Amino acid sequence: MEKLIERLIYRSRWLLAPIYLGLSLAIIALTIKFFQEVFHLLTHIWILKEADMILVVLSMIDLAMVGGLLIMVMMSGYENFVSRLDVGEGEEKLGWLGTMDSSSLKAKIAASIVAISSIHLLKIFMDVQNINNDKLMWYVLMHLTFVLSAFLMGYLDTKVKDKN
Structure with missing residues (x-):
């Protein structure tokens, strides 16, 4: 009975495969949105103000950056929790593939979230005249929370590695 339960638990990791595959649909959505922004930029380039173009x-x-984060989570998560990716001999293999454990994946996700938050905050600062101070304060506090969280996760991870 114990062997059966262990086998079922081990094989249940394959339930994550459709989730990682579903992330590829989000990448398709991001790609469509990206080219929608490119189209908007190119069709309005002569009438856009510099600040609007920068936004x-x-x-x-x-x-x-969100697309890169999705790829990283999708591929590393699949490799760490489901199965190794079988990349053929003649195919190009990403340098980090197979080297990122769940701990380093967590650190990269935290760093990506801080970078994405930084860009979002920069967009808000570009339009600061239209944002009230209370809202601006909350944006900055949320960003600082992401920064502090990423720092603490990295610090705690090094402490755990030092003990091992």
């Missing part, structure tokens, strides 16, 4: 470009950078 569109920052949105595009934001989308690209």
